[in-house]
Amino acid sequence: MIRKLTLVVALACLSLLMAGDFRGVEAQVQDSYLLDALPSPPIAFVAIEPCRLADTRAAAGFPDPFGPPALVAETPRVFPVAGYCGIPNTALAVAVNMTAVAPGGNGFLSAWPGGDPVPAQLTARVNYGPGQVIANATVEALGAMGDLTIYSKAATDLV
Numbered sequence: 001m002i003r004k005l006t007l008v009v010a011l012a013c014l015s016l017l018m019a020g021d022f023r024g025v026e027a028q029v030q031d032s033y034l035l036d037a038l039p040s041p042p043i044a045f046v047a048i049e050p051c052r053l054a055d056t057r058a059a060a061g062f063p064d065p066f067g068p069p070a071l072v073a074e075t076p077r078v079f080p081v082a083g084y085c086g087i088p089n090t091a092l093a094v095a096v097n098m099t100a101v102a103p104g105g106n107g108f109l110s111a112w113p114g115g116d117p118v119p120a121q122l123t124a125r126v127n128y129g130p131g132q133v134i135a136n137a138t139v140e141a142l143g144a145m146g147d148l149t150i151y152s153k154a155a156t157d158l159v
Contacts, residue, residue: 043092051085056157057101071152073104078114082146091142099135099159100128100152107153111140114147122151130154 054066071077082091098109108124126136140148150158
């Protein structure tokens with residue numbers, strides 16, 4: 001049933017994309033399930049020079065709100081993104097590399113658009129162990145103010 005449902009949704013979205021219709025689609029599927037698939041219009045990708053937006057290590061010398069203190073365990077922190085480091089003020093999403101530096105315990109980094117509530121289910125962007133330096137690339141949607149919320153399960157520096 002799941003494979004059949006996935007195929008129906010994928011085909012419906014593909015047909016809309018091929019027709020250039022981005023208004024969305026409602027697909028009635030087996031057993032009275034109503035599935036809303038809302039493809040969004042394409043977003044332009046703007047390449048910029050790599051730039052370190054934030055570094056919470058004290059020795060790095062980054063100013064507030066991009067520098068110290070380190071991320072506090074289980075405490076979301078909002079970083080302004082749009083308008084900094086060459087990122088357009090109109091940016092809706094960013095491709096970023098997040099690095100956990102010397103975490104105090106096992107955990108993960110998670111991210112979501114600034115201004116949004118904490119998601120019911122956090123999704124790990126980087127998994128780490130105590131003392132590690134570990135990174136991962138991710139594409140993240142920005143909040144209405146062009147900001148991004150970062151959450152860490154354990155205290156860690158973020159680069």
